[in-house]
Amino acid sequence: MTRLSVIVPVYNASDYLDVCIESVIYQRDLNWELIAVNDASTDSSLELLQSYQRQDKRIKIIDLPKTKGRVMPGI
Numbered sequence: 001m002t003r004l005s006v007i008v009p010v011y012n013a014s015d016y017l018d019v020c021i022e023s024v025i026y027q028r029d030l031n032w033e034l035i036a037v038n039d040a041s042t043d044s045s046l047e048l049l050q051s052y053q054r055q056d057k058r059i060k061i062i063d064l065p066k067t068k069g070r071v072m073p074g075i
Helices: 014-025 045-055
Strands: 004-010 032-039 060-063
Touching: 004 014, 014 032, 014 045, 032 045, 045 060
Parallel strands: 004 032, 032 060
Antiparallel strands: none
């Protein structure tokens, strides 16, 4: 039984994913799962997530074909 679910929204975050995912992976005392929601990234985020998923089956990926996020003016 999973004790902790970590949900990570991902959109063009390939520069930061390593640090994020590894910070969860190194939590050895917890029974965890990582659910990454890829919001139609256009960089290599999905490929990076898939690479981690091949190494650790506790990593789940939800890959959205079309972005669900909102574009905020000025950001």
